[in-house]
Amino acid sequence: MEKITFREITGMFESIKQEMLEHKDYLIQLDAQNGDGDLGISMSSGFTKTCEMLSSVEEKDLGKVFLKISKTFNEAAPSTMGTLLSIAFMGMAKSMKGQESVDIIGFSKSFENGVNALMEKGGAAPGEKTIIDSFYPAAQSMTRDADAQKSMAEVFQNAEAAAQGGMEKTKNMKSVHGRAAYYGEQSIGIQDAGATVGMLIMKGCASYFEA
Amino acid sequence: MEKITFREITGMFESIKQEMLEHKDYLIQLDAQNGDGDLGISMSSGFTKTCEMLSSVEEKDLGKVFLKISKTFNEAAPSTMGTLLSIAFMGMAKSMKGQESVDIIGFSKSFENGVNALMEKGGAAPGEKTIIDSFYPAAQSMTRDADAQKSMAEVFQNAEAAAQGGMEKTKNMKSVHGRAAYYGEQSIGIQDAGATVGMLIMKGCASYFEA
Amino acid sequence: MKKIINNPESFVDETMAGIHYAYGDRITFLNGDNRILIKNTPTPEGKVGIVTAGGSGHLPVFLGYVGQGMIDGCAVGNVFASPSASKMASMIEACDYGSGVLCLYGNYGGDNLNFDMATEEVEFSDIKTATIRVKDDVASSPKESAGKRRGVAGMVYAFKIAGAAAENMLDLEGVTRVTEKALQNIRTMGVALTPCIVPEVGKPTFTIEEDQMEIGMGIHGEPGIHTGKLKTADEIVDIMMEIIMGDIELSEGDEVSIMVNGLGATPLEEQLICYRRIHEILDAKGISSYMPHIGEFATSMEMSGVSITLFKLDDELKELLSQPASTPFYTNHNK
Amino acid sequence: MKKIINNPESFVDETMAGIHYAYGDRITFLNGDNRILIKNTPTPEGKVGIVTAGGSGHLPVFLGYVGQGMIDGCAVGNVFASPSASKMASMIEACDYGSGVLCLYGNYGGDNLNFDMATEEVEFSDIKTATIRVKDDVASSPKESAGKRRGVAGMVYAFKIAGAAAENMLDLEGVTRVTEKALQNIRTMGVALTPCIVPEVGKPTFTIEEDQMEIGMGIHGEPGIHTGKLKTADEIVDIMMEIIMGDIELSEGDEVSIMVNGLGATPLEEQLICYRRIHEILDAKGISSYMPHIGEFATSMEMSGVSITLFKLDDELKELLSQPASTPFYTNHNK
Numbered sequence A, B: 001m002e003k004i005t006f007r008e009i010t011g012m013f014e015s016i017k018q019e020m021l022e023h024k025d026y027l028i029q030l031d032a033q034n035g036d037g038d039l040g041i042s043m044s045s046g047f048t049k050t051c052e053m054l055s056s057v058e059e060k061d062l063g064k065v066f067l068k069i070s071k072t073f074n075e076a077a078p079s080t081m082g083t084l085l086s087i088a089f090m091g092m093a094k095s096m097k098g099q100e101s102v103d104i105i106g107f108s109k110s111f112e113n114g115v116n117a118l119m120e121k122g123g124a125a126p127g128e129k130t131i132i133d134s135f136y137p138a139a140q141s142m143t144r145d146a147d148a149q150k151s152m153a154e155v156f157q158n159a160e161a162a163a164q165g166g167m168e169k170t171k172n173m174k175s176v177h178g179r180a181a182y183y184g185e186q187s188i189g190i191q192d193a194g195a196t197v198g199m200l201i202m203k204g205c206a207s208y209f210e211a
Numbered sequence C, D: 001m002k003k004i005i006n007n008p009e010s011f012v013d014e015t016m017a018g019i020h021y022a023y024g025d026r027i028t029f030l031n032g033d034n035r036i037l038i039k040n041t042p043t044p045e046g047k048v049g050i051v052t053a054g055g056s057g058h059l060p061v062f063l064g065y066v067g068q069g070m071i072d073g074c075a076v077g078n079v080f081a082s083p084s085a086s087k088m089a090s091m092i093e094a095c096d097y098g099s100g101v102l103c104l105y106g107n108y109g110g111d112n113l114n115f116d117m118a119t120e121e122v123e124f125s126d127i128k129t130a131t132i133r134v135k136d137d138v139a140s141s142p143k144e145s146a147g148k149r150r151g152v153a154g155m156v157y158a159f160k161i162a163g164a165a166a167e168n169m170l171d172l173e174g175v176t177r178v179t180e181k182a183l184q185n186i187r188t189m190g191v192a193l194t195p196c197i198v199p200e201v202g203k204p205t206f207t208i209e210e211d212q213m214e215i216g217m218g219i220h221g222e223p224g225i226h227t228g229k230l231k232t233a234d235e236i237v238d239i240m241m242e243i244i245m246g247d248i249e250l251s252e253g254d255e256v257s258i259m260v261n262g263l264g265a266t267p268l269e270e271q272l273i274c275y276r277r278i279h280e281i282l283d284a285k286g287i288s289s290y291m292p293h294i295g296e297f298a299t300s301m302e303m304s305g306v307s308i309t310l311f312k313l314d315d316e317l318k319e320l321l322s323q324p325a326s327t328p329f330y331t332n333h334n335k
């Protein structure tokens, strides 16, 4: 059975980093329309610093690995999105505590846990034009596929598709959280930058397992 | 013999006020080239307020009249030029103290006294691109003509011409006093605004006696 | 971008260096970290710690209020960006004198989340914390959703009250209670005339037309509630005062402290002209003014505009407001 | 013209009204004349009076320094214009507590002449006066003709020293001597980035191109000594410090007070970045810094730019500088 260990985590983060670097200007542009335009910069810096950390660390316990990821990411990107992701990583850390490897069921549970932490701290529910709109359907898809014992590649491919679908729906939503909320009705019509980050994260994971 | 009393003083100031009001924009423009452009405003306000005061005052002693003129003028125009003129008026007040009328010799002495006070306090000598360059030749001309027992009209006409000549020479001078001094060499070529005021004062007096 | 700076990347670091050179006798960097500023003067054991955090570009907010009778520590972010949770956590730990720490900061997404993480983290070290988010900007959300309002200049009064209460050795609940009461009596509203420039961005992130003003604009350029032709000082004050006074109950005989805060580029003369009008409006209603605060208390670099804060006083709050406080950037000694 | 004002003609009157409402407990108008501001607090018989005067548009200069331990009165002119001699004379008379009055003001044509007339006038009432004209701006004239220099931000240090000396009950000669000594040890230089607007004129009376700065520009826009492309903070400070230090002798072991003064629109962050550089330059030469003054002390409304003042201290001057002073606009209590 396929397992996720420190090696896979490192690979997945490298792959996500690539997505963020490639889409840096795109994220800046999306965030600038309803916010302050820092998202491309903060995500690039957050994932770059995290990968640097991962490449220099000797740690097998996935709980501790994600704790370090959470801290590093927050230090490198203390913006709203950066902090929310670091909260999600912390949530994942808790459910992987003490384990050196997890199967897809374990991983999808841990991801769900992360998304729940993010929802709880951020106070956003699906449909409110945030990263939750791509993360939540992705988590649901992952849980479903894991229970159905699909392959890693398939699980993450479907998760990416689910995230992509959710992201696209944000175009018609009205922002109620963060800076974008100040723009109210004006925010309608524009794809949410944070939901795009959620999609790119899933895309990064999927590419890793495809390769 | 022609005499100058409170009535003549009032008439002379009315006539000077007219000159200042007519040349308000011209003075602003001249002062703006090497200074701050307030000269037209301060001179109009100074002579207007002084004439208002003269029209409401019951005072025959010319010394006291000029003391009041000096105070009123300074209150209404506390700028450099306003203050210098009020110093000159104070100088004139001192030499007319206790007299209800003066002949042309008395008046020219008093004017000379005023110009001397202005030179002493302002620290400027002829040739330094200030009001002195029109006042000083005017005072010399008046003393000469008064000694020669010319008529009031003639004395002031010649004084105006002398002031005009002095004023024109300021074009080629370099400023060393006041704001204009900050412009140094750049001030050369431009007629001094204060010397123009001096000429207009003499012109106002001359028109009064012509009429 | 007309700024007297070296390079945009070192803007915050060099500002902090200047502060350290100038005021190192009274404030210092925690463990040499120039993004965590704490008091360098003795604090009595058992005093409740008061801390804050927030982005740079608003001096004297936030770090300028670290000092005697005010706050004990401040974590410093990049321009208009929150510092990280771990810096906040280190600061909270350093400012716990045995009786817990009040985290008192502006209600902004990034700061909220990071402070939440930080307080969770320090719980592991058994440090008691309380949290108050300042939400004084009446223009940032209607009264029905006042919980979403942003924190602006009124925060300075909150620092003052919390700092004085802590100095009087009230416990964490006591300090929290009185600070919350103060904030229930504080309302702010601002107007902006020109934008500001985040150094790393290099150009204004929003614009206000040459003959326009924006009433209710936030200190990062968040959209206001009314954009229109620049009006006279009295008209502007009247609009803002009407909204503020519609949000807080004030009646004859009440006493307020008025803050007129320059946003950065607005001359003191103009602030005083506004103060004059505010005073006259309140005076006509029989409301008196105590210890006015006129000057720059919470800015946005070179933004021009002013904010008005009303702080309604009772005996307890007045006492705490007048208690001496002194930081390198603030004192009520001559107010 | 983007200003929060009502009409230009009432700019000064309304500013003064604001001041009166806010600080009427400590400063007041002489005989109700809003152009003559005097202390409203008790003054010991026999103290030497310290007075100044000058145009409006430079707050806190000049009137902001009327208060305890500083100056006793200030006559106020229109924007950038001297008040009249008779207002000065009334003020001098009101500030004579039996031991004479020191007239301490900036070296500008209008102010000089009016003060000369005023001091002559009060002589009739047997009031002893002494006169000191502040000439600290090194950029305004070369050292050979230092007598022609203008007075700028260094004036604030002169007020502080004179005020402290008078409070120590030195006689008129004593106060004059020590203030003159202070001024021999004070040098200032400024840089401007954007012009200011005299309200009644309605547009800038001078211009500085978008990418330019003018080093040595005066506080009314008097031409500077170097106009050029905007440089970095360190480069600008280096240029100004070189000129200042070429004008005053400073050597290892000396102690100075550094003033970094914002001209009106320049953010505090930028002032601190400049302070940082000045500190480093002096530190490298073994010169130490005492009681820095960083903020807005002498402005030109919305002009942007800064000035640097160095005040070389000896024991006597240091003592006087640190003696407490408190006005509504200034205190060294938290410096």
Ligand SMILES: Nc1ncnc2c1ncn2[C@@H]1O[C@H](COP(=O)(O)OP(=O)(O)O)[C@@H](O)[C@H]1O
Pocket (backbone or CB within 6 Å): A031, A035, A036, A037, A038, A039, A042, A079, A080, A081, A082, A084, A122, A123, A124, A129, A130, A131, A132, A177, A178, A179, A180, A192, A193, A194, A195, C109, C110
């Ligand atoms: N409370 C929240 N919960 C979940 N996501 C949020 C919340 N607030 C904002 N976001 C997401 O954060 C994104 C913006 O992130 P970021 O640019 O880091 O914010 P900021 O620059 O305002 O700190 C938004 O597009 C949105 O998806």
Ligand SMILES: Nc1ncnc2c1ncn2[C@@H]1O[C@H](COP(=O)(O)OP(=O)(O)O)[C@@H](O)[C@H]1O
Pocket (backbone or CB within 6 Å): B031, B035, B036, B037, B038, B039, B042, B079, B080, B081, B082, B084, B122, B123, B124, B129, B130, B131, B132, B177, B178, B179, B180, B192, B193, B194, B195, D109, D110
């Ligand atoms: N020291 C001086 N002595 C005589 N005249 C002077 C002196 N300084 C300046 N002036 C005159 O004053 C004029 C400018 O006057 P004014 O506009 O009132 O000055 P400011 O606006 O600088 O106060 C100059 O054109 C010059 O003729």
Ligand SMILES: [Mg+2]
Pocket (backbone or CB within 6 Å): A031, A035, A036, A037, A038, A039
């Ligand atoms: Mg953003």
Ligand SMILES: [Mg+2]
Pocket (backbone or CB within 6 Å): B031, B035, B036, B037, B038, B039
């Ligand atoms: Mg002029």
Ligand SMILES: [Mg+2]
Pocket (backbone or CB within 6 Å): C264, C265, C266, C296, D262, D264, D265, D266, D267, D268
């Ligand atoms: Mg400012």
Ligand SMILES: [Mg+2]
Pocket (backbone or CB within 6 Å): C262, C264, C265, C266, C267, C268, D264, D265, D266, D296
């Ligand atoms: Mg200012």
